[in-house]
Amino acid sequence: MNEIRGKKILILGFGREGQSVKRFLAAHYPNIIINTADQKDGKDYLKHLNEYDTVIRSPGIPSRLQELVDYKKNSGWITTATNIFFSQRKGITMGVTGTKGKSTTASLTAHILKQKFSDVRLVGNIGSPMLDHLDGVTNKTIFVIELSSHQLEDIRYSPHIAILLPIVPEHLDYYASYDAYVRAKTNIIRFQTKKDVVIFHSTVKKIAETSLGKEIPIVDSKFSAPTLRGNTTNIQAAVTVAKYFDISGDTIKKSLGTFHPLPHRLEFVGEYKKIRFFNDSLATIPEATIHALRALGSDVETLIAGGFDRGLDYTILRDYLNKHPVKTLILFPDTGEKIGRDVSIQKFFVRSMEEAVKLAYKHTPKNKICLLSPASASFNLFKDYEDRGNQFKDWVRKLAR
Known part of the structure; x- marks a missing residue:
C-alpha cells in the first residue's frame, strides 16, 4: 500500500482515530515498528519525527505545524487514517461535509439506504473510525462517511459521491484564515473524475x-419528519441521495418516520414545570444558534449561550437577538460578553451549568422554551459539546424534582 512507507511508523495523536490506526496496522502489518506520540506526552512530542519513515497524522493535529512542514521538506512521508482508508476502499464511497448538519445528513442518508441495500456502513467523523470497518467489504458495500475539514485538509482521494452542505466560518482557531478552511472542505471533490458525482x-x-x-x-x-425539526436541508440532501439510488417515495417517507434524531442537535429534553427544554449543544457557531431560534420560533424566551472563544464574529447573532422575542440570556465565558454586548434584554453571566439551569427555571415563563444553543465551542468549561449537553440534560432533570 502506497500510504505506508518503510518499517518505522509513528502515529501522531492517540485519540479514538489514532487507536484505530494502531489496531489496523497491527492486524495488517505485523513486521513494522509502530510508535505513538501525543500532545499529552508533553511539549516535545514532535521532537523525533525524523526517526520515522511514515508519520500518520490524526485530525486534531494541524498539518501546518512547523515540525510537520520541516519533516515533509526533509522527504518525510505524512499520511492520515482517511488516506489509508480511501487507498483500501472497495464498493461505493459517499462523503458528507459542510459546516453543520454533517452527522444528521450522513446518519439519515445511511438509514434510508439501508432500506434497499444490505451492506451500508456509516463511518468517519461521526465517531466510528473508518479503518475499523474494512473487514468483509465487497464491491456492493456502500460507505457513508462524515468528513470534517481536519480529515480533508491533506486528503489525496475523493469519494465517488460527495455531498456538500453549506459552509460558513468555523474552526478559525485552527486554520490561518476562513479561505484555508474552505479549501480544506473543497478537497472532498478535488480528486473526483467524470465517473463521480457531487450533490450540493x-x-x-x-x-x-x-x-x-x-x-x-x-x-x-415534499418530505418532512416531525422528529427532525429544523433539519430541512439535511432531509433534502438525504432525499436527493435516495432519489439518485432510485429509492421510492414510499420508502423514503417510511424511513423518515423511523429515524431517531441524534443527541445534542435541537434535542427535546422534555417538559418540566411546564417549561420545554431543548439541547442544541452542537451549535458552536452563531449561524447554528440563529437556525435553532428560527426552528423553534417565538416560544423561545430563554437562551443559554457562550463558551470557548475561537475568534468568531457574533454581530449577526446580536442583531438577531435584538429582533427575536428572547427575554433572558444566560451566558458562559468567554464569548458570553461578546454575545451579550449591545443586546437590550435581561442577561446573566454564569460559570457552571447548574447555575445556568437554576436561572432558566427561575426566569422562563410557563409554556415557553429554554434553549441551550451556545454558538461557541465548549472546551473552556466542559470536556466537549457532549459533556456540555449531557450536563444540561442532567441539571434540567435534577432541578425539576
Missing part, C-alpha cells in the same frame, strides 16, 4: 462546479 447545496454551487463529476443540486422536496 445552492450556497456552495461555485465550489461544486470545480468537480469533474456530475453535478446534482439539492432540491426542495
Whole structure:
C-alpha cells in the first residue's frame, strides 16, 4: 500500500482515530515498528519525527505545524487514517461535509439506504473510525462517511459521491484564515473524475462546479419528519441521495418516520414545570444558534449561550437577538460578553451549568422554551459539546424534582 512507507511508523495523536490506526496496522502489518506520540506526552512530542519513515497524522493535529512542514521538506512521508482508508476502499464511497448538519445528513442518508441495500456502513467523523470497518467489504458495500475539514485538509482521494452542505466560518482557531478552511472542505471533490458525482447545496454551487463529476443540486422536496425539526436541508440532501439510488417515495417517507434524531442537535429534553427544554449543544457557531431560534420560533424566551472563544464574529447573532422575542440570556465565558454586548434584554453571566439551569427555571415563563444553543465551542468549561449537553440534560432533570 502506497500510504505506508518503510518499517518505522509513528502515529501522531492517540485519540479514538489514532487507536484505530494502531489496531489496523497491527492486524495488517505485523513486521513494522509502530510508535505513538501525543500532545499529552508533553511539549516535545514532535521532537523525533525524523526517526520515522511514515508519520500518520490524526485530525486534531494541524498539518501546518512547523515540525510537520520541516519533516515533509526533509522527504518525510505524512499520511492520515482517511488516506489509508480511501487507498483500501472497495464498493461505493459517499462523503458528507459542510459546516453543520454533517452527522444528521450522513446518519439519515445511511438509514434510508439501508432500506434497499444490505451492506451500508456509516463511518468517519461521526465517531466510528473508518479503518475499523474494512473487514468483509465487497464491491456492493456502500460507505457513508462524515468528513470534517481536519480529515480533508491533506486528503489525496475523493469519494465517488460527495455531498456538500453549506459552509460558513468555523474552526478559525485552527486554520490561518476562513479561505484555508474552505479549501480544506473543497478537497472532498478535488480528486473526483467524470465517473463521480457531487450533490450540493445552492450556497456552495461555485465550489461544486470545480468537480469533474456530475453535478446534482439539492432540491426542495415534499418530505418532512416531525422528529427532525429544523433539519430541512439535511432531509433534502438525504432525499436527493435516495432519489439518485432510485429509492421510492414510499420508502423514503417510511424511513423518515423511523429515524431517531441524534443527541445534542435541537434535542427535546422534555417538559418540566411546564417549561420545554431543548439541547442544541452542537451549535458552536452563531449561524447554528440563529437556525435553532428560527426552528423553534417565538416560544423561545430563554437562551443559554457562550463558551470557548475561537475568534468568531457574533454581530449577526446580536442583531438577531435584538429582533427575536428572547427575554433572558444566560451566558458562559468567554464569548458570553461578546454575545451579550449591545443586546437590550435581561442577561446573566454564569460559570457552571447548574447555575445556568437554576436561572432558566427561575426566569422562563410557563409554556415557553429554554434553549441551550451556545454558538461557541465548549472546551473552556466542559470536556466537549457532549459533556456540555449531557450536563444540561442532567441539571434540567435534577432541578425539576
